[in-house]
Amino acid sequence: MSLNIVILAAGQGKRMYSDLPKVLHPLAGKPLLRRVLDTARELAPARLVVVYGHGGARVRQAIPDEDLLWALQAEQKGTGHALAQALPHLDPGLPTLTLCGDAPLVRPRALENLCRAARETGEESLGILTVCLDNPQGYGRIVRDSADGIRAVVEEKDADEAIRAIREVNTGIFLLPTRRLGAWLSALKNDNAQGEYYLTDLVRMAVEARIPVRAAHPETVWEAEGVNDPAQLAALERRYQRAQAEDLLRRGVRLYDPERIDIRGQVVCGRDVSIDVGCVFEGRVELADGVSVGPYCVIRAAKIGARTKIEAFTHMDGAILGADCAAGPYARLRPGTVLEDGARAGNFVEIKNTRLGAGSKANHLSYLGDADVGARVNVGAGVITCNYDGVNKHKTVIGDEAFIGSDCQLVAPVKVGAGAILGAGTTLRKNAPANMLTAMQSRAQVSIPPRKQAGKEEGAPAKNEA
Numbered sequence: 119m120s121l122n123i124v125i126l127a128a129g130q131g132k133r134m135y136s137d138l139p140k141v142l143h144p145l146a147g148k149p150l151l152r153r154v155l156d157t158a159r160e161l162a163p164a165r166l167v168v169v170y171g172h173g174g175a176r177v178r179q180a181i182p183d184e185d186l187l188w189a190l191q192a193e194q195k196g197t198g199h200a201l202a203q204a205l206p207h208l209d210p211g212l213p214t215l216t217l218c219g220d221a222p223l224v225r226p227r228a229l230e231n232l233c234r235a236a237r238e239t240g241e242e243s244l245g246i247l248t249v250c251l252d253n254p255q256g257y258g259r260i261v262r263d264s265a266d267g268i269r270a271v272v273e274e275k276d277a278d279e280a281i282r283a284i285r286e287v288n289t290g291i292f293l294l295p296t297r298r299l300g301a302w303l304s305a306l307k308n309d310n311a312q313g314e315y316y317l318t319d320l321v322r323m324a325v326e327a328r329i330p331v332r333a334a335h336p337e338t339v340w341e342a343e344g345v346n347d348p349a350q351l352a353a354l355e356r357r358y359q360r361a362q363a364e365d366l367l368r369r370g371v372r373l374y375d376p377e378r379i380d381i382r383g384q385v386v387c388g389r390d391v392s393i394d395v396g397c398v399f400e401g402r403v404e405l406a407d408g409v410s411v412g413p414y415c416v417i418r419a420a421k422i423g424a425r426t427k428i429e430a431f432t433h434m435d436g437a438i439l440g441a442d443c444a445a446g447p448y449a450r451l452r453p454g455t456v457l458e459d460g461a462r463a464g465n466f467v468e469i470k471n472t473r474l475g476a477g478s479k480a481n482h483l484s485y486l487g488d489a490d491v492g493a494r495v496n497v498g499a500g501v502i503t504c505n506y507d508g509v510n511k512h513k514t515v516i517g518d519e520a521f522i523g524s525d526c527q528l529v530a531p532v533k534v535g536a537g538a539i540l541g542a543g544t545t546l547r548k549n550a551p552a553n554m555l556t557a558m559q560s561r562a563q564v565s566i567p568p569r570k571q572a573g574k575e576e577g578a579p580a581k582n583e584a
Contacts, residue, residue, distance in 0.1 A: 119233050122208045122296060123163040126200045127151050127219025128171030128191040133347040139173030141219040142180050143351060146358050147382030147400055150345060151181060153222035160226040161233075164212055167204045168219070196314025197290070202303040210296045216317065218290045221344040223358060228336035229291070236293045239330035244321065245293035246271070248333045249342050250285045256346075257287035258318050260333070268331040271318035275311035288318060289342035295329065366393075374413075388424070412446065420451075423459070437469075440476070458493070472503075475518065487511075488530065492518035498542065500525040517552060 131140025141151035148156075151168070158166055170177045171191040178188060189203040201216060208214055213236070215229065228247060236245030246268065248260050254274075259281050261270045271288045272281050302323045306315040324331050336342050340357045343350070356377075363376035366385065372392040373379060379393060382400045388407035397411055401419035405411070409422050412430040422428065422439045429446030436453035444462040445451060451463060454471030461474040464481035472489040480486060480497035488505040490513065491497070501522050503514040514528045517536030522528075524542045534540065535552025548563055550556040556565040 119213075119237065120164050121161070121212050121233070121293075122165045122167065122214040123158045123161065123217060124167045124169060124189075124201060124204045124208070124214055125151070125154055125158065125217045125219050126169050126197060126290075127154075127177065128169050128174075128194055128200055129220065130172040130194060131220070131346070134345075134351075135348070139177050140345065142173070142177060143345070145222050145345075145351065145355055146362075146380070149180060150222040151177070151219045154217050154219055154224075155181070155183070155186075157224060157226055157229070158215075158217060161215070161229060163215070164209055165207060167207045169200045169204050171200075196308065196312070197317035198303060198306045198315035198319060201299070201317055202315075205299055205303065208296050208299070212296060214294045214296045214299065216290070216292045216294065218344055220346070221290065221342060223343070223354060224289075224291065224336060224341045228334070228341055232291065232293055232334040235332045235334040236330075239332055242295045242298070243293075243330040243332060244295065244324040245332050245334060246321065247289045247291040247342060248286050248335060249289060249339045251287055251339065252285070254282075254285050254287045259284040260286040260288060262286075268321060268333060269325055270322045273310065273312070273316060273318065289336075290317075290344065291342065292317065292320070294320065295324075298324075298327070298329070383419075394430070406441070415446070429465075486514075489514040489516065489528075491516045492520065492536065494519045495522070496520075497522045498524035498526065502527050504529045520550075 127141045129140055134140050142149045145153060165187060166185060167187040167189055169189045169191050171194055174190060187207040189207060191200045191203045232245045232247050236243045256274060258271045258273045259277055260268060261272055261281060263269045274282060302320050306319055308315050321331060343354060345351045345354060359380055362381040363373055363379050367373060367376060369387060370389060371387050374394045378395040380398045384402045385399045386404045388405065390408045391405045393411045394413040396414040398416045403417050404421045406422060406424040408425040411428045414431050415428055416433045418435045420434045420437045423441035423443060425441055426439050426443040432446035432449045434451045437451035437455040439457045440459035442460045443457045448466050449463045450468040452470035455469045456473045457463060458476040460477045462479040462481060463469055466483045467480050468485045470487040472486045474491045475493035475495060477493055478491050478495040482499035484497055484501040486503050488511050489503045495516055504527055505511050512530035514530045514532055516534040519537050520534050521539045523540050526540050526544045526546065528546045532546055533549045535550060537553040538550045539555045540546060540550060541555060541557030544556060544558050551565050554565045554567050556563060
């Protein structure tokens, strides 16, 4: 069904007590308006209009999408007045779906059901999404006639006690006959308790014009809930997160506590994945079979291979980990980090734009930045790659099976040859030859070849564990 979609996003949001426009407050890491736009686009509208007002320049700057049409509501005179500002942008031959910029969790399925329900009564009809609440305070009530047909929507401040007792309420989501909107919106009056032009008055006009009015309902009540204050935003955040947790549980993920997980993007999981409490996932995160994530980790836009173990309090952003790796506790893996199969980044290790080769390990208190580390390399405690000279970044290259002793500083650009050993405390300013011991001697860097005795190499330490 081709249609216009109008998102009403001009409200000031006084009860948020914030300088940030209400529709830009984040839910699960994404602005409320962005979530509504994502849902709207799933219906492939012919025209997509945002009515903006309070904090308008800031809203348009935060949502720079080129496919949007913008309608300014300079004065907030009610929802009917807001829709009137969008009218010049609409295709009169298509129905118009109105959405609320502060109701971020409505699902496309609910909107499709609303369109289907309205279409069943003919091309010219009015549809309204409603829900039944145990506590309908603050919402406009759906008033029905003796035949259960919708007769009107009455705002709470204009309702008497009998109407306030009604539990079925308006969500603010309508499907409207666009050809009628010009006349209807021009006829709106603001003689009500709030002195505003109500969009809900169009329901009464449709009934008077004998245009069918049909209702549809979302699968869950919270889909249509809006945000008016920080408490409501926090409640919606929890409802959303619980829904994400239940989806993971249905897919076989073991969550230590479904109430203590935050998904601010998409988590793709294999089999036998376990996630401990307090973890935050942002962007697209892929967890392969057998991955375990310890408590209080923050993982953003990462890909983690099979059987890899992420220990507590590890932070990861844009990292790629192979199979059978280990990270943490308290590791920080920044963008451009690649751990190949079996690599380990231990406690208080920070890695940025670096490849750590298969079977290599940096187990303690190290910083590896802009480096290429080969396979089966041991990086001792306190090792730093000095990659920044104050102007430019430089690269460190460490060959396979090198052994970097504790407390070394590798001043890039520099190379460590395969099988080389750096003695503890070395400040490496020149390349270290392969298969040699390089250390500091009288403040100078020296490299010592291995000695041979009885057919054995001596002078080079065995490749012991850190």
